[in-house]
Amino acid sequence: MYVSAVIAAGGKGKRMNSVKSKQYLPVKGFPILYYTLTVFETLREIDEIILVVGEQDLDFVRKDIILKYKFKKTRLIEGGLERQDSVYNGLRSCSPQTDIVVIHDGVRPFITHGIILESIEAAKLYKAAGVAVPVKDTIKIVEDGFIKATPDRRKLYAIQTPQTFMYEVILKAHEIARKEGFYGTDDAVLVERLGYKVKIIDGSYENIKITTPEDIIIAEAFLNLGFGEFKKR
Numbered sequence: 664m665y666v667s668a669v670i671a672a673g674g675k676g677k678r679m680n681s682v683k684s685k686q687y688l689p690v691k692g693f694p695i696l697y698y699t700l701t702v703f704e705t706l707r708e709i710d711e712i713i714l715v716v717g718e719q720d721l722d723f724v725r726k727d728i729i730l731k732y733k734f735k736k737t738r739l740i741e742g743g744l745e746r747q748d749s750v751y752n753g754l755r756s757c758s759p760q761t762d763i764v765v766i767h768d769g770v771r772p773f774i775t776h777g778i779i780l781e782s783i784e785a786a787k788l789y790k791a792a793g794v795a796v797p798v799k800d801t802i803k804i805v806e807d808g809f810i811k812a813t814p815d816r817r818k819l820y821a822i823q824t825p826q827t828f829m830y831e832v833i834l835k836a837h838e839i840a841r842k843e844g845f846y847g848t849d850d851a852v853l854v855e856r857l858g859y860k861v862k863i864i865d866g867s868y869e870n871i872k873i874t875t876p877e878d879i880i881i882a883e884a885f886l887n888l889g890f891g892e893f894k895k896r
């Protein structure tokens with residue numbers, strides 16, 4: 664089986680409120696994206712990495728990340744306006760022999776090899792798999808500033824990445840969504856709406872998506888503690 668990874672790193676990171684996009688912010692001396700790519704570069708089962716970045720960042724990423732850190736499996740391509748557009752560009756750039764594609768956010772550096780491998784195995788069995796964790800808070804549905812409903816927490820999961828699919832399934836789902844003008848905030852929803860059952864596999868509360876400024880402090884603490892694949896040296 665030929666396994667491609669699509670790493671989505673074409674966002675502007677508006678919620679981070681920083682001049683530089685958040686995937687390039689340094690944590691303990693290295694850009695966040697360096698950590699995420701390192702996890703995938705060092706996993707033998709990943710055959711190629713398609714890294715999707717904003718058009719304005721292509722030269723900088725090629726020189727200051729891919730060449731500088733000698734990432735051998737990574738190919739760089741241009742992203743789109745929304746995350747979904749970036750992932751679609753990534754999917755179209757996968758090698759023709761791709762069987763399975765692992766889609767991951769460039770800003771989730773604490774993913775582990777173990778979880779990625781489980782997601783690949785689940786995609787082989789079920790065609791579609793997403794990593795998720797049970798929500799810790801009680802979630803309310805709110806309308807016009809008032810609580811409308813309180814869904815049963817036992818059924819609520821926070822979806823993460825990687826989300827891993829048989830290649831032809833996710834490519835078709837993206838193409839249909841584009842044709843119909845449907846935009847979702849993850850990739851699983853695009854196959855859900857076609858009737859596929861997406862297998863949930865256990866994620867990790869460490870697999871945070873670096874989104875707002877306090878997440879940088881958390882990421883630094885996680886690195887100091889040797890979380891993810893970044894064991895204490």
Ligand SMILES: Nc1ccn([C@@H]2O[C@H](COP(=O)(O)OP(=O)(O)OP(=O)(O)O)[C@@H](O)[C@H]2O)c(=O)n1
Nearest residue numbers: 671672673674675676677678744745746749769
């Ligand atoms: N046009 C886009 C938008 C987002 N992403 C990527 O998708 C991942 C998850 O998105 P999110 O955390 O929302 O990132 P941003 O869109 O950059 O953040 P914000 O919504 O705060 O602007 C990130 O790695 C981001 O770089 C992307 O590849 N292309």
Ligand SMILES: C[C@](O)(CO)[C@H](O)COP(=O)(O)O
Nearest residue numbers: 746768822823824848849872
């Ligand atoms: C795909 C995702 O990581 C699942 O949690 C997330 O939805 C992407 O982030 P965004 O902030 O919604 O773009």
